[in-house]
Amino acid sequence: MPFFSIIVPTKARPRLIDIALYSLHHQTFCDFExxxxxxxDDPRVSCKDIVENYHDSRxxxxxxxxxxxxxxxxxxxYGLQFASGKYIGFMQDKMYMYADSLEKLYKSMLSADMPDMANWGWDFYDLIHKDSTSFQGVLHMKEKTCTWEKxxxxxEIQKKLEFRDGNYQFEGGIPGTGSxxxxxxxxxxxxxxKNTYGAIFNYFNPDYGPPILILSAIKTLIFIKDNLYVxxxxxDSEGVRHSISYAAACKFQELSPCGVERLKYATVPGLRITNTNMISxxxxxxMQLLHRKQRCNEQNVLLGIVIDADLVKYEHDNDYEAETVRLRQHCIDRQISLSSLYKQKAAIQKEEWTLKTLLRTMIFKAVPKRFQPSVRAFLLRKNDDKYYSSPKKSVFRQ
Structure with a gap:
């Protein structure tokens, strides 16, 4: 029985899964599968050959x-039935690990007397040319601390229900504890x-849906302050697609195991747009499944919906009108001022509109499109950022 089982769900991303497997193949900790x-859908984008080419029995x-x-x-x-490790976790196919990530994870858990669960965050590898086949990019690496906290x-359940920072309790869109x-x-x-409730992932989002259920079942939990994933x-992210397209959101909900019916539990019941409402x-x-009365903080969820709604594109005007009416009517019924939510949104956006953002916007208006990726990388660069010709080069971090 291996110590860790890492499940990597994938679909039509053979070039990305190769990077993920490369990082796993070179782990300094070996007791995992x-x-x-x-x-x-199409055998031409299967990654079977890539997996087999590593000749790794794990x-x-x-x-x-x-x-x-x-x-x-x-x-x-589906992947759960094949996992035999003492601890089971997931990694997206667009992620990879540093070579020492599993070793750091094991040592942290050992020093914490093997908690029920451990969570961590991730760094970001931004591709310079997103529309090309090149993997040249910039690694934004958080400073290492070699620490963890209980x-x-x-x-953590209460923090998630509060929605104080939108969907995310951690910087960078990281789902954090319980995920x-x-x-x-x-x-x-x-x-x-799984045996009690029939499924772990009976949700819209496999990363943001299950945490409250999982947190309700554990007693000991640590969060590792070093980012172990990238x-x-x-x-082509599914999360991005259904965040910015009404049609994509509807299709995503219809194909989810919980179905559109799950939206009756949302802060704004039946509203199809925004990840914020789906996560609520x-x-x-x-919370109802656990026979608990508390629900998501309505005011904060509504603010998140108002902010996220700006990103949504509608294929038909009548869909926009229907969603707007539904949101407005909910606020009327709940005696919540929609105009005050828009004022809060404006204040937040004004605070985020820094001088650096303004300068970048002005520069991009003058820079030819073909040069913008390189200019963007330079402007966003920090002292601890590093350039690589491929993510594989960054697996063995300095």
Whole structure:
């Protein structure tokens, strides 16, 4: 039985899964297994050959049945049945590890007397040319601390319900405590939850949906302050698609295992737009499942919806009108001032509009498009940023 099982769900991203597997193949800690669950529609984008080319007995490749269509959450769930490790966690196919990440994780858990769960964050590897086949990019690496801290699971549930910082309790969009993404959980606890509730990933989002359910089942939890993963932001991200397109959001909800019906639990019931509202639906549903009365902070969720709604594009005007009416009517029914929410939003955006942002905007108006990626990388550069020709070069961090 390996100590860690790392499940990597993927679909049609063979070049990215190669980077993820390269980082896992070169781990300094060896007692682990990797389950790659490849939910491809077209065999031409299968990553089976890539997995097999590593000739690593710790790598397990599985392809879910074509029928029924699993969707994102279903693919995450499918991989669980193949995991045999003492601790089970997930990594996205657009992520990779540093060579010493699992060693750092193991040592932190050992010093914490093997908690029920451990979570951590991730650094970012920004591609300079997002529209090309090049993986040249900039690694934004957080300073190493070699420390961890204990977290109280119940307090973490309260933070998530509060929505004080939008969807995220951690900088950079990291789901944080309780999430199976950038986290590992004892196998027996995970399977007890699965046997009790039928599925771990019966949610809209596999990373943001389950944390409250998981946090309710654990007693000991640590958060490792060093980032053990690296995320490569991509334009074909499912999360990005359904954040900016009404049609994509509707399709995503319909294909999710919980279905559109889950939206009846949302802070604004039936509202199709914004990840904020979808996550509130998942959280409120879980609290009801646990027979607990508390729900998401309505005011903060509404503010998050108002902020996120600006990003959504509508294919048809009547959809925009319907969503606007639904949001407005909810505020009227709940005696909440929608205009005050817009004022709060304006104040937040004004605070974020720094001189550096203004200068970048002015520069990009004058810089030819083909030179903008290089200029952007230079402007965003920090002292601890490093340039690499490929993410593989950054696996062995300095």
């Amino acid at each position: 990797v389950i790659v669950t490849d939910d491809y 790598f397990i490749y599985v392809h879910p049945p074509d029928i029924p269509v699993l969707g994102m959450c279903g693919n995450w769930e 977290k109280n699971p119940e307090e 199976p993404l950038a986290g590992v959980l004892k196998k027996e606890i995970l399977y007890k939850l 995320l490569i932001p991509t334009r 639906a998942d959280y409120n549903y879980t």
